[in-house]
Amino acid sequence: MPALTSRRDERPNVTFVNRSVETDALTSSQSDPVVPLRHPVRLAIAIVLVIVAAGVAWDVAMNRGYRWDVVAQYVFAPRIISGAALTVGLTIVAMAIGIVFGTILAIMRLSANPIFRVIAGAYVWFFRGTPVLVQLIFWYNIAALYPVIVLGLPFGGPGIVIGSANVLIAPITAALLGLSLNEAAYMAEIIRSGIGAVDRGQYDAARALGMNGRLLMSRIVLPQAMRVVIPPTGNEIISMLKGTSLVSVLAISDLLYSAQIIYAANYQIIPLLIVASLWYLAMTSVLSFFQGKLERRYGRGFDVRTSRSRRWPLRKAS
Amino acid sequence: MATQKGIMNTAMVQAIGVRKQFGSTEILKGIDLTVERGSVTCLIGPSGSGKTTFLRCINHLEKVSAGRLYVDQELVGYEERNGLLHEKKEKDTARARMSAGMVFQRFNLFPHMTVLENIIEAPTRVAGRPKRDVIPEAQKLLERVGLGDRGMAYPQELSGGQQQRIAIARALAMKPKLMLFDEPTSALDPELVGEVLEVMQALAETGMTMVVVTHELGFARQVGDHVVFMDAGVVVESGSPDDVFNSPQHARTQAFLSKVL
Numbered sequence: 084m085p086a087l088t089s090r091r092d093e094r095p096n097v098t099f100v101n102r103s104v105e106t107d108a109l110t111s112s113q114s115d116p117v118v119p120l121r122h123p124v125r126l127a128i129a130i131v132l133v134i135v136a137a138g139v140a141w142d143v144a145m146n147r148g149y150r151w152d153v154v155a156q157y158v159f160a161p162r163i164i165s166g167a168a169l170t171v172g173l174t175i176v177a178m179a180i181g182i183v184f185g186t187i188l189a190i191m192r193l194s195a196n197p198i199f200r201v202i203a204g205a206y207v208w209f210f211r212g213t214p215v216l217v218q219l220i221f222w223y224n225i226a227a228l229y230p231v232i233v234l235g236l237p238f239g240g241p242g243i244v245i246g247s248a249n250v251l252i253a254p255i256t257a258a259l260l261g262l263s264l265n266e267a268a269y270m271a272e273i274i275r276s277g278i279g280a281v282d283r284g285q286y287d288a289a290r291a292l293g294m295n296g297r298l299l300m301s302r303i304v305l306p307q308a309m310r311v312v313i314p315p316t317g318n319e320i321i322s323m324l325k326g327t328s329l330v331s332v333l334a335i336s337d338l339l340y341s342a343q344i345i346y347a348a349n350y351q352i353i354p355l356l357i358v359a360s361l362w363y364l365a366m367t368s369v370l371s372f373f374q375g376k377l378e379r380r381y382g383r384g385f386d387v388r389t390s391r392s393r394r395w396p397l398r399k400a401s
Numbered sequence: 402m403a404t405q406k407g408i409m410n411t412a413m414v415q416a417i418g419v420r421k422q423f424g425s426t427e428i429l430k431g432i433d434l435t436v437e438r439g440s441v442t443c444l445i446g447p448s449g450s451g452k453t454t455f456l457r458c459i460n461h462l463e464k465v466s467a468g469r470l471y472v473d474q475e476l477v478g479y480e481e482r483n484g485l486l487h488e489k490k491e492k493d494t495a496r497a498r499m500s501a502g503m504v505f506q507r508f509n510l511f512p513h514m515t516v517l518e519n520i521i522e523a524p525t526r527v528a529g530r531p532k533r534d535v536i537p538e539a540q541k542l543l544e545r546v547g548l549g550d551r552g553m554a555y556p557q558e559l560s561g562g563q564q565q566r567i568a569i570a571r572a573l574a575m576k577p578k579l580m581l582f583d584e585p586t587s588a589l590d591p592e593l594v595g596e597v598l599e600v601m602q603a604l605a606e607t608g609m610t611m612v613v614v615t616h617e618l619g620f621a622r623q624v625g626d627h628v629v630f631m632d633a634g635v636v637v638e639s640g641s642p643d644d645v646f647n648s649p650q651h652a653r654t655q656a657f658l659s660k661v662l
């Protein structure tokens with residue numbers, strides 16, 4: 084019972100109409116023996132799949148062409164390890180820039196100002212609509228278009244020369260530009276849908292408490308958007324990790340390019356591709372693990388109801 | 402003019418010809434209303450009559466299209482300079498909102514925060530007060546609404562009635578001069594309505610100024626000092642609960658009451 088000090092005790096006690104309460108229909112306490120439904124076709128298909136999988140595994144293990152001995156020899160080769168490290172580095176930096184820039188783009192797309200909306204929309208349209216491989220090669224060759232990079236006013240205004248594009252846009256810069264600007268477009272869409280999923284009532288409640296602008300976004304909207312944003316972002320990081328292999332066309336010694344360098348010398352193409360794949364697999368598995376953890380962290384306060392309602396039909400009436 | 406000024410000095414909310422348009426449709430068509438300090442005003446009326454819109458105007462959640470709305474003698478949303486009305490800056494509006502607490506039909510607790518975090522969020526982040534002062538106050542508020550032991554729970558773990566009581570505590574944590582309630586019990590299961598109304602009645606007994614949009618006529622009759630009947634964007638009739646409920650003057654009020662009573 085709420086205990087507030089009463090200054091108007093002379094008022095009569097409030098009596099409120101008690102409407103009828105619906106009774107719970109699930110009161111059966113019987114548990115009769117039950118014969119579960121059988122699925123013969125499903126079982127047959129499962130058996131066939133097991134046989135096929137075993138056959139493939141057997142072949143992979145026994146076919147000498149895979150050269151597992153070469154795989155073992157190179158899997159921890161210094162060149163491969165440093166390639167994997169560069170792949171991880173590229174992924175982290177490109178993703179970080181992509182997320183920050185994507186958040187800004189998402190907020191611009193939701194802005195009340197139509198100019199912001201149009202600019203952000205055009206950006207997303209352009210970068211999602213062109214292949215990232217083309218973008219990478221474009222950045223790599225930007226020097227052909229702008230031999231000198233100048234910081235200054237547009238339309239031929241005055242400016243400061245920063246340096247030669249050939250020097251500034253090293254392959255690694257081109258790679259980071261290409262990957263992160265492209266990623267920003269995808270992240271913008273993901274974050275926008277996350278923000279869109281936050282109930283309007285949350286804005287009202289936060290505003291009514293005096294929150295606005297940055298505080299409203301950072302404390303109320305974005306944390307709730309996270310729940311919707313994290314699963315697809317996890318997928319983005321995983322595709323980014325694999326997508327960095329595209330930078331091998333710019334002769335950057337990432338994981339794939341390192342493997343290519345080795346097989347260019349010894350012609351062990353398949354084993355070295357297996358080595359690279361093993362590393363990609365290992366790294367994406369680690370990412371998936373953390374993705375699951377993050378999802379649970381940001382699902383806090385949301386999944387209580389759902390996990391309960393998921394449980395109740397399974398619970399035996401007792 | 403002197404009497405006008407006199408009214409404004411005592412009234413917590415003063416609406417003079419308040420109009421609100423969404424696009425080309427006018428939802429509020431000139432609302433005149435005075436809410437005295439320490440009084441409980443219940444807004445009743447059919448669905449779509451503009452009760453929510455008016456309440457949101459009081460709290461600056463909607464911009465007034467025309468007319469004047471004063472809350473605690475301050476003009477809502479505008480500043481008067483050199484005889485012209487200037488739109489207030491976002492920041493000033495946000496600050497002005499702190500003087501009124503608002504409770505929503507659908508609670509709108511922050512689902513990603515615990516009950517205690519919900520309550521201390523605005524006092525610490527908006528008012529910038531230290532946690533060590535705010536937490537004991539929050540605990541007292543929780544006890545006031547009968548939920549002293551649920552501070553660590555997440556909103557979704559609570560019943561609707563409990564959530565609404567937390568929402569009331571959250572609004573009170575900003576020490577508002579005025580509390581606005583928008584149908585606080587209409588999203589609740591019938592058996593949970595009473596616990597929320599009891600908290601509201603107890604709050605009224607502390608002398609809090611309250612504007613309550615409600616369909617609970619029992620509450621309006623017994624806790625309200627003033628009942629305002631709105632229909633189609635205008636105040637049709639207002640007066641003491643006795644007057645409005647027992648001898649309504651207007652046909653529209655009579656028709657509405659005969660339907661809901």
Ligand SMILES: Nc1ncnc2c1ncn2[C@@H]1O[C@H](COP(=O)(O)OP(=O)(O)OP(=O)(O)O)[C@@H](O)[C@H]1O
Nearest residue numbers: 423424428446447448449450451452453454455584
């Ligand atoms: N943001 C908006 N844009 C356009 N129309 C709106 C908006 N908000 C409210 N309205 C319209 O204004 C009218 C009045 O709405 P309001 O919510 O104020 O009524 P109400 O009296 O609170 O009704 P209820 O009892 O159903 O809550 C409705 O017809 C609604 O469709």
Ligand SMILES: [Mg+2]
Nearest residue numbers: 452453454584
């Ligand atoms: Mg309403």
